[in-house]
Amino acid sequence: MESTISLRPKGKGKPSKGASSSDGKSKFEFVKEWSNWSLKKAKVATHYGFIPLIIIIGMNSDPKPHLYQLLSPV
Structure with a gap:
């Protein structure tokens, strides 16, 4: 009793015109x-x-600034 997994949705309707039959x-x-x-x-x-x-x-550049110097607006 093998179970198979289907990738196709089980809904009503026809597949689109250009779609492949597999997926x-x-x-x-x-x-x-x-x-x-x-x-x-x-x-x-x-x-x-x-x-x-x-x-x-910025912290890896020369001269090495501190974090608060990088974050300050001045």
């Missing part, structure tokens, strides 16, 4: 979905990592 989505849609996902993750990483990166670069 229901074209390769273009798959690539588009993953590229959107990766760009969203890169946006979040850039958003939260930009200021710490600038602080680290």
Whole structure:
């Protein structure tokens, strides 16, 4: 009694005209979905990592400033 896993949704409706019979989505849609996902993750990483990166670069420069000197507006 083997159980098989199906990747196709069990819903009503016909598959789209250009879709392959194996998975229901074209390769273009798959690539588009993953590229959107990766760009969203890169946006979040850039958003939260930009200021710490600038602080680290500033602390490794010559002359070596203290952290409060980097964060002060003057």
